Amino acid sequence: MTDLKNQRLLRALRRHPVDRTPVWLMRQAGRYLPEYQATRSRAGDFMTLCTTPELACEVTLQPLSRFPLDAAILFSDILTIPHAMGLGLSITDGDGPRFKHPLRSERAIRALGVPDPEKELRYVMDTIRLVRQELDRRVPLIGFAGSPWTLATYMVEGHASKDFRQVKGLAYEQPNVMHRLLEILANAVARCLNAQVAAGAEVVMIFDTWGGVLTTSGYLDFSLAYSRRVIQRLNTNNKNSAVPVILFTKGGGAWLDAMADSGCDAIGLDWTLDIGAARQRVGQHVALQGNMDPMILLASPDRIREEVKAILGSYGQGAGHIFNLGHGVLAETKPEHVEVLIQAIHELSPAYHA
């Protein structure tokens, strides 16, 4: 960490003072960038882009060439782990992700193995090594994985679900089978994230995209309990280097206290929460990342600046805020609007760190 040229993200994650609020964006390497579209066309399809380290490295770095961002995030997909477990992933723009072999029986679940990250997910680790080399210690690199629960939703449903009928049916009717699946996934995710850290990721983020569809007790038992296990195993494995962990749960506003108690260093907030109110609840324990509505980037530059001002003002004075959106950058976003956003953070945030 000490030799990183830009330490804002790592300092903010530890709630140490910074000169200005660090900023990076979920899906900052994505379809809104014409250079991403070009590389994607060259790759042919999304999975080829994900599994070819040179191409994945290229798109990881693209937003960094354009914008003065305070972190890079690995270009990959949370579903690479289930893919490595043999579920046969395909991703198309129109249809979204889809598994050829969704989990529909206890037998299929019991047959699952934990992939070796340096074998079945070697392309991810190679991408990280390549990105680290190219970044040359300019900014930290964020690795990531889906939460065990979120991976389970896709693996059981077979695709993005509207009502989560299959996976909730399993959780409600056969909780033991569900726990078995989540335990396997917690092992797979922890192993993969530890390998990402070994390969060079300086921060890791757990995306719990679908924790918010559960009841409170369901969230605690099926989602948070397994994210917590992942975090524990990360901490055990890296106790000397203590890699910071960001935990993001879309729709998790009711459970901030439990999330803050999971061992994570920061909570990623979606846009529905007031970040100042969230800070009051859990800001003594964790840093907060977020939380502008990605739709704001489709509005005018003035409106974007106004919203940046509101979010910085709501978080208020002092350390512990990492600016981000409350969800990924939309494909229709103009790159110049991302420029406006970052410029506004650069202009307005130093006053909060005086």
Added chain:
Amino acid sequence: MTDLKNQRLLRALRRHPVDRTPVWLMRQAGRYLPEYQATRSRAGDFMTLCTTPELACEVTLQPLSRFPLDAAILFSDILTIPHAMGLGLSITDGDGPRFKHPLRSERAIRALGVPDPEKELRYVMDTIRLVRQELDRRVPLIGFAGSPWTLATYMVEGHASKDFRQVKGLAYEQPNVMHRLLEILANAVARCLNAQVAAGAEVVMIFDTWGGVLTTSGYLDFSLAYSRRVIQRLNTNNKNSAVPVILFTKGGGAWLDAMADSGCDAIGLDWTLDIGAARQRVGQHVALQGNMDPMILLASPDRIREEVKAILGSYGQGAGHIFNLGHGVLAETKPEHVEVLIQAIHELSPAYHA
């Protein structure tokens, strides 16, 4: 009120003691009932069912003939108001609701009029009068409307939206135009609900299905502010009879305190919240309605009973709870499972009112 044979709902809404927790279900008159399917077939399409008082009355009463429910809810649709405003609604099973003339200009918004409920929405009022007659004071009848914000989302998007791009664009870029639309809708909703009360509804519910997609300040300014106006106008109009109001916001867990302060008598909770935690926050001010995950009704009778027990236990001892789902009954629900649910509430809830 005094001559109603079953006063559980009205008493619970005022947090007065009851012998057992009252229960009714959102979308209790719906596709999961074969008798509903039969009437729907006879009607031909959904809009004919909605706009024919004899048929709408018939389906309103169907669940009451099967189950010992503590309330009837008017069979209708929240989009009848925009339909009466000239937007040209069509509803199909596959595609969902769709407007022929979505609002896409300030001019179109400024041209909107407030419908006269006894003219353009006369079929709704006639249905209420018919249902009241048929119910013969057995249980109270709940009227309802969409919140101004929720109606605006459909009217601007033209249909159910995935990302609310159009309506958020309007709210973010032209807030004055958005406020103008919401003000018209608050008038229309208040007038319609007052007419429903005049026609015989004893309770009204405001469905804010899409308040939860907003930021906190967006929710307060664009959604809650206008639901509050509707409630104020209801209270002003009915100050001698004081009709109780239930306010439901899907995904509104972060804003319970603000909702409790809106003038409503009860808050409808979605299934993501723990009802006991919600009671601790706002139970001194309002009753709480909810909040079982509708998916539980697809699970086994044992699992349903277990969940009823957990929810009753979480709310705890005393008045102010109306049992319901956290969202509407799913079309795939077995009617016998609704029977199991109500039976469990009848068996288990008296202990909490001893």
